[in-house]
Amino acid sequence: MHTGNQLDMHGRRSKPSAELTSLIDRGLLPEDASLAAEAPAFTDNPFQLGIASGEPHPDGFVIWTRLAPDPLAEDGSGGMPNRNVPVRWEVAEDEHFRKIVKQGTATALAELGHSVHVEIHGLKPARYYWYRFKAGREISRTGRTKTAPPPYVDLSGMSFSLASCQAWYHGYFTAYRHMAEDHPDVVFFLGDYIYEYPINENNLYRDVKLSSAHNAKTVTLSQYRLRYSLFKTDPDLQNIHALAPWVTTMDDHEVENNYAGIYSQYNPSPEAFLKQRAAAYQAFYENIPVRRASLPKGPDMLMYRRFRYGNLAEFNVLDTRQYRSNYPANEDERLDPERSILGKAQEQWLFRGLSRSNTIWNMLVQQVVLAQIDRDTGPGTEYSVDQWDGYPASRDRLFSAYQTCGIQNPVVLTGDIHRHAAADLKTDFNDVQSKTIGTELIATSIASDADGAETDSLAPIWLGNPHVKLYNAQRGYVRCTMTPKQLLAEFQVLPYVTRPGASVSTYASFLVEAGRPGLQRIH
Structure with a gap:
C-alpha cells in the first residue's frame, strides 16, 4: 500500500495535468494521476459486489471491496483483466467526507x-466512521x-445481531433488510456464507x-x-454489510458439507480435498x-480470534x-478423550x-450446537x-x-441448524437438576431451507x-442487547423468504441475568 504522489525518475513529486487536477478536485480520481492511468476503463460499475467492513477494534477495522464490473462472469473473474489495479480509499468522520481522517491507495491484486x-x-474508539473506494473514474457507495470501545472502559451497553446459513437460491435475504433497521453495533455471522451445491430448477x-x-458443485477457485x-x-446483504461491521466465521458449506479437518465425506483423497479446501479458503x-x-x-x-x-x-x-x-466410527470412538472439535492449539x-x-x-462465537441433544425420544440415546x-x-x-477459571456469564452463539433454538448449558445434561453454567443462543438461517414453519417433525426431539x-x-x-446486568435475546422470524417483501416479528424473547445462569422467557 502507498499514498500520495509518486516520485518521478529524478526523485521529485510528479504533478497531474490541469485536466486531471479538475477531476481530482471533483473527487473522481486519486491524487496520483499515474495510478489512475493504470486503472482499466471499466465496462460497468466495478463495485457491484458492494463494500464491507469488519474486525472492529478500538483503533480501527478492516474495509473491503472486490472489483467486478461483470460479477457473474462464468470464469469467476468478475469481468476484470488479469492485472493489478490501484484502488483509492478514504475514511471520514462524516458521511459527506468533509473531515477525512485516513486515506490511501491499495492494490486490487489479480491473484x-x-x-x-x-x-x-x-x-477513535466507540464511534462511527464512513468509508468509500475509488477505482479509475468509478466511486463506490458509502459505507x-x-x-x-476501549478495552477496559465500563461500557453501559451494546447491540449485536446473529446470522447464519444464507443459501441464496432458497430465498431472498429480506431478514437483512430488517436487521439493518436495528442498526446493530456489530453483526456476528456464524457460518455458511455460501453453499457448494449445484444450483438448478430443483433448488x-x-x-x-x-x-x-x-x-455444478464448487470445487475450483474460479x-x-x-x-x-x-x-x-443480493441488495439486502450488500446493505447490511455497508451499515455495520461484521465478525465472520465459516462452517462447512464454504468448503463442502460436513467436512472434518482434512477429511471429505464424499470420498476424495485427503490430498485432493486439501487442494479443494485451499481454493475455498482463498x-x-x-x-x-x-x-x-x-x-x-x-x-x-x-480463523480463531478474539x-x-x-x-x-x-x-x-x-x-x-x-x-x-x-467422525467417529462407533460409540467408543465418539467417547475417546483424545478427540477434539477444536484441535489442541x-x-x-x-x-x-x-x-x-x-x-x-x-x-463464544461458533458454528455447531454445543448443548447435548439426545435425538432418541425413547429410552435409548442418539446424537x-x-x-x-x-x-x-x-x-x-x-x-x-x-x-476452573471462574468464568462469568458464559454465552455461546451458534448457527448451522436452520432453526431458532435456545438452551441452558448443564454440568450434566442427563440430570435435569444439575447446575446450569451458561446459555446457548442458536440462530436460524437467513434463507436456507426456504420458508420453513413455526414447528416441524424435529420439534418433539429437541424439546424432549x-x-x-x-x-x-x-x-x-437474533437481535441481542447487552448491558452489565442482562442480555436480551430477541428471536426474529419472517413468514416467508421465497418471495421478497416479508415482514418481521419477534417470535420469542429471553433474558439472561448476569450472575444468574439460565434462560428466562419474557415473550
Missing part, C-alpha cells in the same frame, strides 16, 4: 480476485462502520435465470469465486472483510471445522484467554456426531475450563431435552 482489504488503525426458489455454470459473486449480488478471504492475519497459506487459514468490548464482553471466535477429528488458545478474562460476559455431541471430550474440557427452551423452524435472525 486475490481483485479484492481489497485495508486495515485501518489510529482511529458506515464503528470502532470497538432455485428465486425468480431468476442462471447459466449452466452455476449448476467456481468458488463465482458462487460468492452470485450470493453477494475465495473466503477474497470475499470477506477479515485481516491479513487470516490470509490462507494453502489449505490452512487462521474481540473485546470494554469491560462488558469478550467474544472468542472459534473454528470448529479445520482442526476437528474425523485452538483449545489451548481459548483456555488461556478464558483464564485471563475479566469481562462481565464471556461469549449428531457433526455437532459437539460428536466430540463430548471437547465439551467436557470447555466446561471444566469455565469452572428439558434444557432446550426454544425451537422454531422459520427463517430470521
Whole structure:
C-alpha cells in the first residue's frame, strides 16, 4: 500500500495535468494521476459486489471491496483483466467526507480476485466512521462502520445481531433488510456464507435465470469465486454489510458439507480435498472483510480470534471445522478423550484467554450446537456426531475450563441448524437438576431451507431435552442487547423468504441475568 504522489525518475513529486487536477478536485480520481492511468476503463460499475467492513477494534477495522464490473462472469473473474489495479480509499468522520481522517491507495491484486482489504488503525474508539473506494473514474457507495470501545472502559451497553446459513437460491435475504433497521453495533455471522451445491430448477426458489455454470458443485477457485459473486449480488446483504461491521466465521458449506479437518465425506483423497479446501479458503478471504492475519497459506487459514468490548464482553471466535477429528466410527470412538472439535492449539488458545478474562460476559462465537441433544425420544440415546455431541471430550474440557477459571456469564452463539433454538448449558445434561453454567443462543438461517414453519417433525426431539427452551423452524435472525446486568435475546422470524417483501416479528424473547445462569422467557 502507498499514498500520495509518486516520485518521478529524478526523485521529485510528479504533478497531474490541469485536466486531471479538475477531476481530482471533483473527487473522481486519486491524487496520483499515474495510478489512475493504470486503472482499466471499466465496462460497468466495478463495485457491484458492494463494500464491507469488519474486525472492529478500538483503533480501527478492516474495509473491503472486490472489483467486478461483470460479477457473474462464468470464469469467476468478475469481468476484470488479469492485472493489478490501484484502488483509492478514504475514511471520514462524516458521511459527506468533509473531515477525512485516513486515506490511501491499495492494490486490487489479480491473484486475490481483485479484492481489497485495508486495515485501518489510529482511529477513535466507540464511534462511527464512513468509508468509500475509488477505482479509475468509478466511486463506490458509502459505507458506515464503528470502532470497538476501549478495552477496559465500563461500557453501559451494546447491540449485536446473529446470522447464519444464507443459501441464496432458497430465498431472498429480506431478514437483512430488517436487521439493518436495528442498526446493530456489530453483526456476528456464524457460518455458511455460501453453499457448494449445484444450483438448478430443483433448488432455485428465486425468480431468476442462471447459466449452466452455476449448476455444478464448487470445487475450483474460479467456481468458488463465482458462487460468492452470485450470493453477494443480493441488495439486502450488500446493505447490511455497508451499515455495520461484521465478525465472520465459516462452517462447512464454504468448503463442502460436513467436512472434518482434512477429511471429505464424499470420498476424495485427503490430498485432493486439501487442494479443494485451499481454493475455498482463498475465495473466503477474497470475499470477506477479515485481516491479513487470516490470509490462507494453502489449505490452512487462521480463523480463531478474539474481540473485546470494554469491560462488558469478550467474544472468542472459534473454528470448529479445520482442526476437528474425523467422525467417529462407533460409540467408543465418539467417547475417546483424545478427540477434539477444536484441535489442541485452538483449545489451548481459548483456555488461556478464558483464564485471563475479566469481562462481565464471556461469549463464544461458533458454528455447531454445543448443548447435548439426545435425538432418541425413547429410552435409548442418539446424537449428531457433526455437532459437539460428536466430540463430548471437547465439551467436557470447555466446561471444566469455565469452572476452573471462574468464568462469568458464559454465552455461546451458534448457527448451522436452520432453526431458532435456545438452551441452558448443564454440568450434566442427563440430570435435569444439575447446575446450569451458561446459555446457548442458536440462530436460524437467513434463507436456507426456504420458508420453513413455526414447528416441524424435529420439534418433539429437541424439546424432549428439558434444557432446550426454544425451537422454531422459520427463517430470521437474533437481535441481542447487552448491558452489565442482562442480555436480551430477541428471536426474529419472517413468514416467508421465497418471495421478497416479508415482514418481521419477534417470535420469542429471553433474558439472561448476569450472575444468574439460565434462560428466562419474557415473550
